[in-house]
Amino acid sequence: MRASRTRSGRRCSKRSGRTRTSTGTSARSTTSGCSRFPRRAGRPSTPGRSGSTSRTGSNARPRSEPIPxxxxxxxxxxxxxxxxxxxxxxxxxxxxxxxxxxxxxxxxxxxxxxxxxxxxxxxxxxxxxxxxxxxxxxFRGEILMPSGLRALAEAGVELAKDELLPLRFFEGWMNGRAFIQADADAAGGDFLPPSAVSxxxxxxxxxxxxxxxxxxxxxxxxxxxxxxxxxxxxxxxxxxxxxxxxxxxxxxxxxxxxxxxxxxxxxxxxxxxRGAMLDVVWFKMAYPEAWQPGTARFVGGRGQLLIAIATADGLLQMGWVILKGTFGDLKSRSHDEWVAELWNHADSELADHIGRHAETITRPFLLNVVSxxxxxxxxxxxxxxxxxxxxxxxxxxxxxxxxxxxxxxxxxxxxxxxxxxxxxxxxxxxxxxxxxxxxxxxQRMQAMPPRVMLGTRGIHALARRVASRFLSTSFGQARASVGGRLFFDGVVDVELTV
Structure with a gap:
């Protein structure tokens, strides 16, 4: 048995077992002894089985023991x-x-x-x-959060570097001004960024x-x-x-x-x-040459939200978040009219890119959002x-x-x-x-941003202005990071025990 250590210092072991099939050939099964990503302290673990998930119970099996x-x-x-x-x-x-x-x-x-x-x-x-x-x-989601990456590692699924594109640059824009610009590399330590994957x-x-x-x-x-x-x-x-x-x-x-x-x-x-007040129009287009690889930008304002994220195939995945039921009006417009409406809701840099590369936009489709x-x-x-x-x-x-x-x-x-x-x-x-x-x-956390970003009343516009100013402060960013960690890492620890 070969042992190694994770970045947090825990020992990690792997074994493989063989079984003889009825035809006389061998089938190989490899199980991972532990995650190659560090565990987080101070958060509850997944509830276990009665008498079976415990490491000391009568039916327990050590993590490094091969599964029969x-x-x-x-x-x-x-x-x-x-x-x-x-x-x-x-x-x-x-x-x-x-x-x-x-x-x-x-x-x-x-x-x-x-x-x-x-x-x-x-x-x-x-x-x-x-x-x-x-x-x-x-259509399939293409963003693996640290929680998803750890789940794959627990299961012994190792993705090659060329299959993942770590998202390292995050930008938030509201009403034409940037209020968040973060570099994941600056986090240092054991920070594991989200990654785009095919x-x-x-x-x-x-x-x-x-x-x-x-x-x-x-x-x-x-x-x-x-x-x-x-x-x-x-x-x-x-x-x-x-x-x-x-x-x-x-x-x-x-x-x-x-x-x-x-x-x-x-x-x-x-x-x-739980209801959902939004729909999302998804499409891909050429990636901006001026952007760093692995950039994710979120642009809000005027009751709309644009999401622009680098993808593993070198394109820009865009999600245009709109009020539920308004896609019919967009769909009835010509391509040029549709792009012009999209252009109106982007920040100046992204709008310029959309205008110059509109011909690269793939056929948009509507995701009917349900929660x-x-x-x-x-x-x-x-x-x-x-x-x-x-x-x-x-x-x-x-x-x-x-x-x-x-x-x-x-x-x-x-x-x-x-x-x-x-x-x-x-x-x-x-x-x-x-x-x-x-x-x-x-699901409760997911319902909060659309209420502010997509609301059309005066109180919603005021809330957006207050939110952009609050999030531009170090205190506001620290508070937002608390919720962000739940999106990144999950609410409870999930670890493979079999």
């Missing part, structure tokens, strides 16, 4: 066109013209893909069903890692149209793909897909909607996580990071239950309480 993988077939069965059978992969069994899987995850976004890796790498046979055939076809590449990395375990199968371009629930907790998924209609029998079902998908409709008894949370993530034989369990506002760039942390907490509970023959439903029921506090705090 379960034996399972790695035999691939050819597609049976006559029986309309599902194309079988690792961890799935043919049964009556369909497929049966031990764990079926619907949705290969950050939560679903990371949880699939955490389960399959510990020998739990997992089928991941994704409606898109190409991860590039759907989420499609991240998802492909997670899929490739899962496939290497020998206990994982991915079905792309497969849309779940209907779910039948049985009294014993199992589910039958009616799936449509280019190959036709088929069925998947899921002994345990995890919904990790989008908010309007069938899994939430089938499994969510109640949803708490909600399902009440009751777990039900017999099923669980919701990620976007299926909660919809996050884009304020603060939290969606990807919250989803990754969901997957870590879910793995902490589910892996011991599946591996040791425990009560999976009882384990799943502990996930929502472990995540509820963070979600509640973050």
């Amino acid at each position: 993988l379960l034996s399972g077939t790695t035999r691939r069965v050819a597609r049976n066109h006559d029986a309309a059978a599902w194309p079988l992969g690792v961890g799935c069994r043919h049964r009556g013209g369909g497929v049966e899987s031990r764990v079926t995850i619907v949705g290969a976004g950050p939560a679903g893909a990371l949880l699939a890796w955490l389960l399959s790498s510990r020998g739990i046979e997992t089928l991941l069903v994704e409606r898109q055939s190409d991860f590039e076809r759907e 989420q499609p590449k991240l998802l492909e990395r997670l899929v490739a890692m899962s496939e290497a375990t020998g206990h994982f199968s991915l079905e792309r371009g497969a849309t779940v149209r209907r779910i039948e629930r049985s009294a014993d907790g199992s589910s039958v998924l009616h799936v449509r793909s280019d190959a036709g209609d088929s069925k998947v029998e899921a002994r345990y079902l995890i919904g990790a897909d989008r908010r309007g998908a069938v899994t939430r409709r089938a499994l969510a008894p109640r949803v708490r909607n 909600d949370r399902v009440l009751g993530w777990a039900s017999p034989g099923a669980l919701l996580i990620g976007d299926a369990a909660h919809t996050m506002s884009p304020v603060g760039g939290q969606g990807v990071n919250i989803a990754l942390r969901d997957a870590i907490v879910a793995a902490n509970e589910l892996v011991p239950a599946f591996s040791n023959g425990g009560d999976v439903d009882a384990a799943a029921a502990r996930i929502e309480p472990a995540r509820a506090r963070e979600l509640d705090v973050i």
Whole structure:
């Protein structure tokens, strides 16, 4: 076993374990002994399992001990066109013209893909069903906060330097004047800046890692149209793909897909909607030559907000935050009129860039912003996580990071239950309480800025002027950094314990 130290001085060890498959080949699983990022002191930890997450409990496993993988077939069965059978992969069994899987995850976004890796790498046979055939076809958040970076490190997912673009320069503008200009390098020490990442590449990395375990199968371009629930907790998924209609029998079902998908409709008894007064128009354009690499700029004023952030692919990702319901007027305008309206709300430097490079603007699209949370993530034989369990506002760039942390907490509970023959439903029921506090705090914080930035009454304009002056002072910036740290680092510590 090889040991090293993190930047904070903690010892970190890694081991790898092998398991012999039924075909005589070896599948390798590597687990990370601890995060390569420093832990933060003085903040509460994620609530643990009763008798299973404790390092000293009877079922505890030292972090450096390899996870014993379960034996399972790695035999691939050819597609049976006559029986309309599902194309079988690792961890799935043919049964009556369909497929049966031990764990079926619907949705290969950050939560679903990371949880699939955490389960399959510990020998739990997992089928991941994704409606898109190409991860590039759907808009996906591209900002990893330190909380998300730490979650990936906990899971043993190491991204290459050329896959990440650290955001090091932050600027805030209000009513035409800069009130915040910060350089992350000046923070020194162990400060870990947010980073832009290509989420499609991240998802492909997670899929490739899962496939290497020998206990994982991915079905792309497969849309779940209907779910039948049985009294014993199992589910039958009616799936449509280019190959036709088929069925998947899921002994345990995890919904990790989008908010309007069938899994939430089938499994969510109640949803708490926090409301959202904003929508966001997203587009990309050429990156300003005069800007430092890794710049993020936020421009507010006149009841609008512009977000301009460097991306990992060398472009400028822009979000035009507008009042909900006003996109129809923008959409009806010509391209030149639309750009002129955007130009009116930018600071002088950004407006000049928009005017000179308007032809590089990609086709804008509207993100209908919703903020909600399902009440009751777990039900017999099923669980919701990620976007299926909660919809996050884009304020603060939290969606990807919250989803990754969901997957870590879910793995902490589910892996011991599946591996040791425990009560999976009882384990799943502990996930929502472990995540509820963070979600509640973050969603309440996300609702605050739009009320001030987008308000059209005189009191809102006054509040914006006061806020810009307050935030230009060292005291105001210190106060704002308290809330900012929650967006950066999360509300509670989330650590992988399996």
